[in-house]
Amino acid sequence: MGTVFTFIKNGGVMMYPLIICSIVLISVGLERFISLRKASRDGDELLDLIKGSYKPGTSDTADKAIAECGKFGGPVGRMFARGLKNVSRSADAIEMAMEHEASNELPALEAYLPMIKTIVNIAPLLGLLGTIAGMITSFRAASQTGLSNPTQVLGGISEALISTATGISLAVLGFIFYNFFANQSKKITEDMEYYGAELVNYLTGRID
Numbered sequence: 787m788g789t790v791f792t793f794i795k796n797g798g799v800m801m802y803p804l805i806i807c808s809i810v811l812i813s814v815g816l817e818r819f820i821s822l823r824k825a826s827r828d829g830d831e832l833l834d835l836i837k838g839s840y841k842p843g844t845s846d847t848a849d850k851a852i853a854e855c856g857k858f859g860g861p862v863g864r865m866f867a868r869g870l871k872n873v874s875r876s877a878d879a880i881e882m883a884m885e886h887e888a889s890n891e892l893p894a895l896e897a898y899l900p901m902i903k904t905i906v907n908i909a910p911l912l913g914l915l916g917t918i919a920g921m922i923t924s925f926r927a928a929s930q931t932g933l934s935n936p937t938q939v940l941g942g943i944s945e946a947l948i949s950t951a952t953g954i955s956l957a958v959l960g961f962i963f964y965n966f967f968a969n970q971s972k973k974i975t976e977d978m979e980y981y982g983a984e985l986v987n988y989l990t991g992r993i994d
Contacts, residue, residue, distance in 0.1 A: 798916050798919055798920055798948070798949055799916075799919065800912050800913070800915050800916030800919060800949045800953075801916065801948070801949055801952060803912055804909065804912050804913065804916075804949065804952050804953055804956060807905050807908070807909055807912070807956055808956055810901070810905065811902065811905050811956065811959065811960050811963065814898045814901060814902060814963075815902075815963045815967075817898065818897075818898060818963070818967045819967075821894075821897075822895070822967060822970045822971065822974065824859075824860060825860050825861050825894075825895065825974050826860075826970065826973065826974050826977070827858065827859075827860045827862065827863075829862045829977055829978075829980070829981035829984075830981075831858070832854070832855065832858045832862060832863060832866060832981075833866075833981060833984055833985065833988075835851075835854045835858070836851045836854060836855070836866065836870070836985065836988070837988065839851045839854055840870070840873075842988065842989055842990070842991050848870050848871075848873050851866075851870050852867050852870045852871065855867035855870065861888070861891040861894075861895065861974060861978055862977065862978055862981055864887055864891065865884050865887045865888050865891070865978055865981075865982055866884075866981075866982075866985055868883050868884055868886070868887035869883060869884040869887075869982070869985055869986065869989065870989070871883070873989055877986060877989075877990040880986050880989060880990070881982075881986050884982045884985070884986070885982075888975075888978050888979070888982065891978070892975065895971040895974055895975065896968075896971050899964060899967060899968060899971070902960050902963050902964045902967070903960075903964055905956065905957075905960045906957050906960035906961050906964060907957075909953045909954075909956040909957040909960065910953045910954055910957045911953070912949070912953050913949045913950040913951070913952055913953020913954060913956075914950065914953065915949075916948075916949025916950065916952075916953070917947075917949060917950045919949075920947075920949065
């Protein structure tokens with residue numbers, strides 16, 4: 787632990803906003819990982835459950851199918867429930883209801899992605915600012931003592947390198963997080979479109 791504090795101290799004052807950014811990034815990353823993992827459930831399983839509990843044209847079994855959707859949960863489950871609640875209406879009305887529900891789910895799937903992107907953008911800049919501050923310290927020490935005291939000069943350069951390395955490392959980690967969560971969100975959205983179409987086909991009798 788002492789080594790970590792020494793590292794932060796040697797990195798200069800810009801290490802503190804970088805530490806804050808790293809805490810936010812890790813916290814958001816954990817939240818997104820858990821949330822998207824819960825959301826990315828297999829739609830085939832729910833579709834089979836609905837086919838087993840609801841037969842097209844029998845409105846008395848729709849409540850049972852809606853209950854199955856509630857137990858399943860996730861964006862697909864809520865979208866399916868919305869479609870089943872409108873099962874007595876036309877195919878276009880069912881599709882519109884499910885599309886509306888899917889659009890309500892999108893903000894939750896893409897939550898915090900702008901925050902991660904912001905950290906990716908500002909972390910290298912904070913590191914660069916730390917670099918500039920460290921170099922200023924080095925040049926000031928060199929101007930006052932000359933090269934007779936290289937310790938102060940090298941200390942400023944070390945401060946500059948630590949903050950730069952931290953900022954770049956944080957940006958790389960944030961870039962990985964952003965791409966991973968954006969791809970997961972896109973996959974869930976595509977699954978919702980696919981399974982939504984499959985459910986409408988089943989409810990309207992287009993397929994068995």
